[in-house]
Amino acid sequence: xxxxxxxxxLRGPMVPVLTHYKSDLSIDHAAxxxxxxxxxxxxxxxxxxxxxxxxxxxxxxxxxLDERKQVAKTVVETADGRTPVxxxxxxxxxxxxxxxxxxxxxxxxxxxxxxxxxxxxxxxETTWRVFEAVHEATRRIVLMVYNTHWEGxxxxxxxxxxxxxxxRCRSLKWSTPDSARYVRGVAHNAARMAxxxxxxxxxxxxxxxxxxxxxxxxxxxxxxxxxxxxLLETGDYPAAQKKVTDVTWAWCDVYGRLVRATGAEGPAVxxxxxxxxxxxxxxxxPIRALSDAERRxxxxxxxxxxxxxxx
Numbered sequence: 595x596x597x598x599x600x601x602x603x604l605r606g607p608m609v610p611v612l613t614h615y616k617s618d619l620s621i622d623h624a625a626x627x628x629x630x631x632x633x634x635x636x637x638x639x640x641x642x643x644x645x646x647x648x649x650x651x652x653x654x655x656x657x658x659l660d661e662r663k664q665v666a667k668t669v670v671e672t673a674d675g676r677t678p679v680x681x682x683x684x685x686x687x688x689x690x691x692x693x694x695x696x697x698x699x700x701x702x703x704x705x706x707x708x709x710x711x712x713x714x715x716x717x718x719e720t721t722w723r724v725f726e727a728v729h730e731a732t733r734r735i736v737l738m739v740y741n742t743h744w745e746g747x748x749x750x751x752x753x754x755x756x757x758x759x760x761x762r763c764r765s766l767k768w769s770t771p772d773s774a775r776y777v778r779g780v781a782h783n784a785a786r787m788a789x790x791x792x793x794x795x796x797x798x799x800x801x802x803x804x805x806x807x808x809x810x811x812x813x814x815x816x817x818x819x820x821x822x823x824x825l826l827e828t829g830d831y832p833a834a835q836k837k838v839t840d841v842t843w844a845w846c847d848v849y850g851r852l853v854r855a856t857g858a859e860g861p862a863v864x865x866x867x868x869x870x871x872x873x874x875x876x877x878x879x880p881i882r883a884l885s886d887a888e889r890r891x892x893x894x895x896x897x898x899x900x901x902x903x904x905x
Contacts, residue, residue: 600764604788606642607819609812610651614875623668625873630672636816649682651859656878678704692731705736716747729760738765769793800826814866848895857881870903
C-alpha cells in the first residue's frame, strides 16, 4: 500500500466522533449526522481532517457490536467521501475485531483503529497475533496501530516496526509516557506510517514527519484546530505552538479533569456542545453527565478561551 497516499489521506486533525443518545439511551443517529455535517461543513475535509467513528470518544465500550456497526455506518454515509473515516475495531474478542474490520471495509471506511488486546496482559506475541489475524481477514482497509499504554502495555518500538511490515498496517496513533520514546517513535516510523499524535505534541509530531493529531476540541471549535494545522503545514511552528499552548492545552486541562470525574471522554464534549447551542445529550452507565458546578466551570473556560457560540 502506497504510504504517500495514506499520509495524504490520514492527514490533519483526527476527531473522535461522539455517539449521541436519545432520552431513552438508544442511539440518536440524527444527532450524530448533524455533528458530522457540522464538522465537514466547517472545514474538516480530506487532506485536513479525519473522523474516528466508534472510538473511546464514541463510547465503544458501552455499545453492542451491532450498535458499533450502525454508528460507523452513519458516520461514513454522512461524511460521504468528503472526509476519510477510521472505525474503532478494538475489542477483547478478536473475532469482534475482525467483524468490525470487515464491516468497515463493506461500508467504505478508509481505515480501522486497532490496539493490543486488553484485560489479559498484552505482550509482543499476543499483539502480533491480533494484528496479523485482522490483517489476514481483510483485503484493502488501512490498519492504524493504537498504542493504549494506559491499559498496562506500552508497545516497544521494535514491535511497532514489526507491525509496519504488514502491507496495510500503515498508520500509528502514538503516545507514550516516555518523552524520548515518543520522539523516537515518530522519527522512526514517519517514513512508513501516517503517525497521528495522541499526546498533545502537535508541533513535535509534524516537525518529525507526522501526519496529524487527535483532538476533542475540534468537535466544539473546528476552526481553531484547523488553524493550527494550516500553520503546521506552512512551517510556522512558533505560531502553531502558541495556539496550542494558549487554547488547546488550557482546554485539555479542564477536559482531563472532567474525563476523570465522569469516567469517559464523551460527557465533557457533549456538555460543551450544549453550551454552544448544539446537540449533546446523555451518557450511558457507568458514565455520568456533568454536574451543574462542572458545567459552570466548563462554560467559564470556554468563554475565557474565546470559543464561539457559547450561550
